[in-house]
Amino acid sequence: MVDVRTGKQAARSAPAEQLETFLPETEQDAPAAPARLGLVGWSRWTWRQLTSMRTALLLLLLLAVAALPGSVFPQRRIDTGRVQQYLSEHRASGPWLDRLGFFDVYTSPWFSAVYLLLFVSLVGCVLPRSRRHLAAVRSAPPRTPRRLARMPEHAVRVVDDPVADVVARAREVLRARRYRIALHDGGTSVAGEKGYLAETGNLLFHLALLALLVSVGAGLFTGYGGQVLVIEGSTFANALPMYNSFTSGSRVTPADLPPFSFTLDKLAVRFEDRSTSQLGAPREFTATVTVRDRPGAAPRTETVQVNKPLQVDGAKAYLAGNGYAPVVSVRDGTGAVVLRGPVPALVTDAEYTSTVVIKVPDARPRQLGLAGTLVPTGLRQPGEGWISIFPDALAPRLVLTAFAAAPGQDGLGVNSGVPQSVYSLDVSRLTQLRTSDGQPARLLLKPGETATLPDNTGSITFEGLRRYASFDISSDPTKGWALGSALLALAGVTASLFVRRRRVWIRVSTDGEGRTVVEAAGLARGEDAGLGDEVRAVFEGATRADGVAGRRTVRGERE
Amino acid sequence: MAVDENLAQVSNTLIYSAMLVYTGALGAYTADLAIRGRHGAGEPAGRPRVVPAGVGASGGSSSGSRSSSAGHAADGVDDAGPAVGASRLRTKAGGIGVSLTCLAFLLHAGGVLTRGLSVQRVPWGNMYEFSVAGSAVVTATFLAVVFRRDVRYLGAFVVGPVLLTLGLAVAVFYTQADQLVPALHSFWLLIHVSVAFVASALYTLGFSTTILQLVQERRERARAAGRPPARGRFMDALPSAAALDRSSYSLHVAAFPLWTFTVLAGAIWAESAWGRYWNWDPKETWSFVIWVVYAGHLHARATRGWDGRKAAYLVLAGYACILMNFMIVNVFFVGRHSYGGL
Numbered sequence A: 001m002v003d004v005r006t007g008k009q010a011a012r013s014a015p016a017e018q019l020e021t022f023l024p025e026t027e028q029d030a031p032a033a034p035a036r037l038g039l040v041g042w043s044r045w046t047w048r049q050l051t052s053m054r055t056a057l058l059l060l061l062l063l064a065v066a067a068l069p070g071s072v073f074p075q076r077r078i079d080t081g082r083v084q085q086y087l088s089e090h091r092a093s094g095p096w097l098d099r100l101g102f103f104d105v106y107t108s109p110w111f112s113a114v115y116l117l118l119f120v121s122l123v124g125c126v127l128p129r130s131r132r133h134l135a136a137v138r139s140a141p142p143r144t145p146r147r148l149a150r151m152p153e154h155a156v157r158v159v160d161d162p163v164a165d166v167v168a169r170a171r172e173v174l175r176a177r178r179y180r181i182a183l184h185d186g187g188t189s190v191a192g193e194k195g196y197l198a199e200t201g202n203l204l205f206h207l208a209l210l211a212l213l214v215s216v217g218a219g220l221f222t223g224y225g226g227q228v229l230v231i232e233g234s235t236f237a238n239a240l241p242m243y244n245s246f247t248s249g250s251r252v253t254p255a256d257l258p259p260f261s262f263t264l265d266k267l268a269v270r271f272e273d274r275s276t277s278q279l280g281a282p283r284e285f286t287a288t289v290t291v292r293d294r295p296g297a298a299p300r301t302e303t304v305q306v307n308k309p310l311q312v313d314g315a316k317a318y319l320a321g322n323g324y325a326p327v328v329s330v331r332d333g334t335g336a337v338v339l340r341g342p343v344p345a346l347v348t349d350a351e352y353t354s355t356v357v358i359k360v361p362d363a364r365p366r367q368l369g370l371a372g373t374l375v376p377t378g379l380r381q382p383g384e385g386w387i388s389i390f391p392d393a394l395a396p397r398l399v400l401t402a403f404a405a406a407p408g409q410d411g412l413g414v415n416s417g418v419p420q421s422v423y424s425l426d427v428s429r430l431t432q433l434r435t436s437d438g439q440p441a442r443l444l445l446k447p448g449e450t451a452t453l454p455d456n457t458g459s460i461t462f463e464g465l466r467r468y469a470s471f472d473i474s475s476d477p478t479k480g481w482a483l484g485s486a487l488l489a490l491a492g493v494t495a496s497l498f499v500r501r502r503r504v505w506i507r508v509s510t511d512g513e514g515r516t517v518v519e520a521a522g523l524a525r526g527e528d529a530g531l532g533d534e535v536r537a538v539f540e541g542a543t544r545a546d547g548v549a550g551r552r553t554v555r556g557e558r559e
Numbered sequence B: 001m002a003v004d005e006n007l008a009q010v011s012n013t014l015i016y017s018a019m020l021v022y023t024g025a026l027g028a029y030t031a032d033l034a035i036r037g038r039h040g041a042g043e044p045a046g047r048p049r050v051v052p053a054g055v056g057a058s059g060g061s062s063s064g065s066r067s068s069s070a071g072h073a074a075d076g077v078d079d080a081g082p083a084v085g086a087s088r089l090r091t092k093a094g095g096i097g098v099s100l101t102c103l104a105f106l107l108h109a110g111g112v113l114t115r116g117l118s119v120q121r122v123p124w125g126n127m128y129e130f131s132v133a134g135s136a137v138v139t140a141t142f143l144a145v146v147f148r149r150d151v152r153y154l155g156a157f158v159v160g161p162v163l164l165t166l167g168l169a170v171a172v173f174y175t176q177a178d179q180l181v182p183a184l185h186s187f188w189l190l191i192h193v194s195v196a197f198v199a200s201a202l203y204t205l206g207f208s209t210t211i212l213q214l215v216q217e218r219r220e221r222a223r224a225a226g227r228p229p230a231r232g233r234f235m236d237a238l239p240s241a242a243a244l245d246r247s248s249y250s251l252h253v254a255a256f257p258l259w260t261f262t263v264l265a266g267a268i269w270a271e272s273a274w275g276r277y278w279n280w281d282p283k284e285t286w287s288f289v290i291w292v293v294y295a296g297h298l299h300a301r302a303t304r305g306w307d308g309r310k311a312a313y314l315v316l317a318g319y320a321c322i323l324m325n326f327m328i329v330n331v332f333f334v335g336r337h338s339y340g341g342l
């Protein structure tokens, strides 16, 4: 058995540039530090440090650590509401965390710095390696080392065949095993190398990671997305004003949005109604929509489910949520119908207890505002009022309180120019309506019922219930590139880790008595437990006329 | 689709039976180590020995799986010492351990299968099912390796954690058989989770091996310093630290592309469910961190100045992240993956 280290040391005596692409860094000599550092020397040294494996490792670990706070603290990009809540609960530490970017970890300067440095290091490391690898692929396998016995795997045998025959057989065997081969020492030694794919895969992996980063980055510039809420029976057209929220990359203008539209015909919803432990858990949501690719185009009908988005004109619409929109009609103090239609209610819990706000700015003589709760399957609880016990609409109830503005005044503020949330009612300039006994008026409505508001301010009818669906619409033109890069990275790293890079040499010479001596040796990159078998098989093939491998003789002759 | 309560009940019974048999296997493996430790005391692992000419380094053991890395793993184990060292000694207890593990695995797999049949879907929709199915994959992976190479010394360190996981699953995570919320109906869920299971199982084996490696290394250093370790004789029955290091490396090499695939499939799933392939939700973040740490580990192995031991600490960090991702993130962190069913 030959000591591995001795073998590799022997290998080091080969030309350095050959080994640089062959041996892993751990088995190469450390580069000497420059003796004196001028400005050029210094910058070169810095660049060397930045592109060293050690720095890459450090940055990798730093990246892991830097990514963690994003899982602990709420993130604005994911859930602004929870960030607000956190800030209001942690008045002392919150603002500091905010300033340090803990609520926007993945766009924070420190996180960006880590990954940008990592990728600069990557470029600086991978490009020279690619160049060297290309050269290695183009050039013939390196010359046969003088002392094969010092290689990690080695075998010798004396045979009867003439030298030329053995060399020919060695070439044949190596070729059959898909080695690239070269003849050296005047045709008496054969060098073979294979497994270039390992290094190719490794480079591909690192370059693909770079491509992935670029694709993700480009997506931020060219994508757009937002949320929309569509009530059964109504239509969404892909234009900015239709979105409840919208974000887009700097390269996207409103005119870039493709002019598709779709109508939500029906939203079928099913909740768990058998199992007691998960009663009310969502089981199925299916939206049936009629899509038009552009105004006037022929409509087509599609179904959308949670994992099955609607695909239309480069964009995808994902079913993100759903809820109820009670259909109401409101008459004002003059008896005129001033509002009629569905009003989307905001779902607040798993039983679909929903917040309802109805604003009636056109009511005369006094503007009206109603606020309250919709319970899809209502149950009256002593002390708690109405609660919902099941998310499906089995026994819907609308529980409202009513407010009115001073006659002739814009108490709702709808014309004030200040943007308002449709889900909240600012009551600061409204008066709560009370019954004759002075209690706040509470209206309880079943579908089909009408309630009269106090003080001749009007009446409200709960006509029925419709469902709405909210859709996440997004378009990310570089998605495909990101996926492609990721797949290449996966292929690359697999090749890199599973393909073995090996060198095998056969030298044939004549000893003092004129006999033919065959020597074989092998060197592998990194760990390679199979190298011994490989060398032995090649050796057997070269030394035996029938090419059949037999181990016993070899063993006895190994050092 | 209703839940078949009878089948669900059968599943529970199978899992309890599997736990019982695993306990027996654990006992057998422990006995095996104890016996081998006593035998091996005379020739501690890792000490240089005279080897008959030609018998040694990767000599002659099966070449059937040479091309695969798992094969190399076990080759590393073979390198550990002479053909008849303590680590190769076959005890009856070890054999019983393996047989019991097979039996336990059949029960365990049956439990997973009946659970799936009872709800007519893949049996990993909540934390309980996750733990049960995941630990079944760990056992399967271990058995797959054991049938190729003698890694019975790992038995106690694999069956132990499996038993612990099942215990946790039954006692803490238990959720009644039920159907999935719509976001979990997906082909990609199936792919994503099954590959994640296999990768995690390999990481689990790798972790156990690494722990043994670190312990072995301490003992070897102590011995080299002239202070033979007094306790833990059974460790002498195990391969040398260098051989364990090689095994652990091979396991991690096999796991890394699988974990890469897991993250990728997760992104594809997220894209098909929510429209964005990456949302940085806690589960995704931790999967990413795990990936980076294990990439760091492979990287470290090729970095000058990072010997086996330093790199081994990264394995500990990586595995801690896996546990964190599974146990803590599913349950306590708010995110789109919070479907643990607890």
Ligand code: HEM
Residues within 6 Å of the ligand: A023, A024, A025, A050, A051, A052, A053, A054, A056, A060, A118, A121, A122, A123, A125, A126, A201, A202, A205, A206, A209, A493, A496, A497, A526, B292, B294, B295, B296, B298, B299, B302
């Ligand atoms: C995005 C960050 C990076 C990741 C995730 C990463 C990941 C990996 C992984 C998993 C391996 C082992 C697989 C293999 O051998 O092919 C590896 C190997 C390697 N990486 Fe990276 N790497 C990163 C950045 C870098 C950088 C910046 C450098 C240059 C300084 C670098 C240089 C290398 C080299 C030279 C190897 C081959 C090691 C060997 O000799 O076997 N990597 N990398």
